[in-house]
Amino acid sequence: MSRRPANPSRRFGDSGGGLFSSSKSKASPVLSVGLIIVGCLFLIAYVYKGSGGFGSHLESVSRVEGDYLCAREVLRAIPVLQKAYGDSLHKVLHVGPDTCYVVSKFLKEEETEAWGIEPYDVEDADGNCKALILKGIVRMADIKFPLPYRPKSFSLVIVSDALDFLSPRYLNKTLPDLARVSADGIVIFTGKCT
Secondary structure, eight states: OOOOOOOTTOOSGGGSOSTTOOOSSOOOHHHHHHHHHHHHHHHHHHHHHHTTSSSOHHHHOOEETTEEOSHHHHHHHHHHHHHHHGGGOSEEEEESTTHHHHHHHHHTSTTOEEEEEEOSOOTTOOHHHHHHHHHTSEEEOOTTSOOSSOTTOEEEEEEESSSTTOOHHHHHHHHHHHHHHEEEEEEEEOSOOO
C-alpha cells in the first residue's frame, strides 16, 4: 500500500476544518466570550454549592456512615404534622441522628416543646448541640434499651434513621417502647432519603 504524497503548499488553516481556521461565516466574538463567561459562572456556582455555600450544614448534604439522613424530610414534614395533630403537637420527642438540628427547629415553633434522643456518638457536635445536651433537652441513649421517660410523656414521637440498623430482636423491643412514651402517635422515617 502506498502513501499519498502530501502537498507542501497546503496549510492547516486552508483546509476549512481546523480549530483556528477561517471560514466564510464567522461567529461573533461576543458570542464566544459570552459563552465562556456563562460557563465560568456555572463552574463557580457548582464549586461554591459543593462547599456548602448555598445551604446550611444539614440542608446541603448530611451523611452518617455513607447514607443520606432523613432530617431534611423531617423538617419538611413539620407543617404537615402541625395540620394533622393540631393542638396536640405540644411535646415532641425526636429520635435519630441529627437530633440536635431537628430539636432546634422544633424549639423555634410556637408552643412546642421538643426533646431528643441521639442514638449515636456526637464527638463532632457543634456548640448548639453541646448546649442542648448540657441542658438535658437532648440525651445520648441506646434505643435498644428502655427509654428514660414515663409512659405517654410526649404527644408525638418522631423517629428518623434510627430503626434501619436494628435486628428484628431489638426492633421488637424498641417499637413498643416508643409507643409507650407516645400519647398520640409515632411517625417513622426510614430507608434512604435524598
